[in-house]
Amino acid sequence: MQKHLFLGVEAIGQGAIDGGMSGVYAYPGTPSTEITEFIQENELAEQRNIHRQWSANEKTAYEAALGMSYAGKRAMVCMKHVGLNVAADAFVNSAMTGINGGLIVTVADDPSMHSSQNEQDSRFYGRFAMVPVLEPSNQQEAYDMARNGFQLSEKAGVPVMLRITTRMAHSRAGIIRKDVLEENQLRLPHDPKQFILLPAIARRRYNLLLQSQDAFLQMSEESEYNKYLDGPDKSLGIVACGISFNYLMECFDGQCPYPVVKVSQYPLPAKMIKRLRLECNQLLVLEEGAPLVEEMLKGFFDESSIIKGRLDNTLPRAGELNPDLVAKALGLEVQSGMPVPEVVANRPPALCQGCGHQDVYRAMNEALAEYGRGRVFSDIGCYTLGALPPYETISTCVDMGASITMAKGAADAGLIPAVAVIGDSTFAHSGITGLLDAVNEKANMTIVISDNESVSMTGGQDSSAYGKIETICQGVGVDPAHIHVIIPLRKNHEEMVELFRKELAYEGISVIIPRRECIQRASRRKRNKA
């Protein structure tokens, strides 16, 4: 049988194609990006003309996927964990509308914050919306879940969440593909009012969702992904969620002496968990992310300290798990090689040599020197690295689009000048509405849209505002006399400093657009041409 060497994210992309998906919708975000990239480059996806263009943000992506489901076809929407905050309105309400064609929402969490501003656990969202959640323990399961998840969604009548974490997303293993399923035909929902969440209908839909919970639980109990694995030593029972199951097996070379409930589908398989509790003296909960299962099992009044995990410091409260942390939690000896010599210096990420953002920050620092520090609000992207030496230009990085809106709030408070630095793609994602607020109130601020014509931090995907930024700003109502485009190059330094000085002094909204293609993207383009 032919094995394919796939990253977890690629396995999901292949699984979705093989599961009869008609469209993937996504905005790039580590560690989820390569799912869509895989589908974009896939031959069968091209033959089938599966929708695979990037969306402007996670909310537009989610809603488009829901629209495809409404029309009867199977769709997947992919995002990183914080992207689900953006799409949360659509997600939670889509549990109320239910689906027509199968809908999988794939969310990639980033515990330990390798490339993120927080490590929120998307399983909470799944529980909040009351939909089934799948959490693969290995790449084969990731493939199977993506492929079979549409059928599960159609059976459950609601979207299904496929939750992965960084290590699952970005680890490769051999997987075996299964038959390719046909796509669904175009077919309107059986109930013409299903998707109209007017209160009277919404109450009915909500009751249906509540009544479905027992069925979802039953699906978990019978799921091929959840297993009760008995063991001879009943002094401890282990609940191992998602990828943590692998770390557990690593500790015992595949032969765990304790009974284990392997959890890869939620709601929690209650019968298995209860059996484990009955048969074992203590329970250890292994889960990647927050202590969600542990808190559920512990409850508010349980002070019996029977349940071990992240809440009682058996495992660290924050950060991703690994085989060493799990071994320590099991009381096993942890080996370690030699210590890291003192001579080894930290090597944090940095802006690439020759990157246009560098020229922007050099010019901004000079122009802002007379006002002092603490006036530059920034956003999510490569340019966030302007927080680090040698630039240290920016004072904030919170969420997509927050540069413009926070600068506006600070300007409202009297911080003059207030400056926002945002990238072209982030502007398209969530900056435009904030700019509209600022224009409507004639806020006194300077907005720098550092335009490298791509979504760069995630690998140079197409930016949906490409070629449209000045038009968007004008359309929103910025005075064209205060919209400036400049090429961020060292030779233009003096000109840039002068422009920044002039617009910082202007009382009103200015938009400065330093524009030069991302050097990584430019060199990739040249390589591909050659």
Place this chain on the structure above:
Amino acid sequence: MKADIILAGVGGQGILSIAAILGVAALENDLYLKQAETHGMSQRGGAVVSHLRISDKPIASDLIPMGNADLILSVEPMESLRYLPYLSPLGYVVTNTTPFVNIPNYPEVDKVMNEIRSLPRFVAIDADQIAKETGNSKVSNVVMLGAASPFIDLDFEKIEDGIRSIFARKGEEMVELNLKALRAGRKFAEENR
């Protein structure tokens, strides 16, 4: 058979190309493989690491437990030291000696090299120089793979097949160049281990 390998370097140096060759070699020989990579922010010039595990038995964890790596293969000297806690007591460090200096506080190269030379088992190789001599400075990563190959429990021919398979679509010339780089690296390691 089992090979737990830490691949180390700096974002942009292309350590994943090494992993890809070994991955093909492993899969085409019906071996199990897991390989955890670093994507995202660190790829912008930060420290990057890949855990590569090959075995004739199913592999559980995507990450190598500490003190278990048979080999640290680093394409940059300082980075070869960052993951020493993962090295098994019998493991080898195989590192390129050409520093990649992109931070203001990069230590003196002599100090880094002294630390490497104090390791019980190591190969320090100027892969950039050997790559140049081979005919193309871009094949230094394949020189590094060659230098590490004596310490990986895979037939050398299988690794050569991996090269052929990976570079086939780039033409016979590229295949030959990379095979030459691989053999040059191996030769150096065998003479200097």
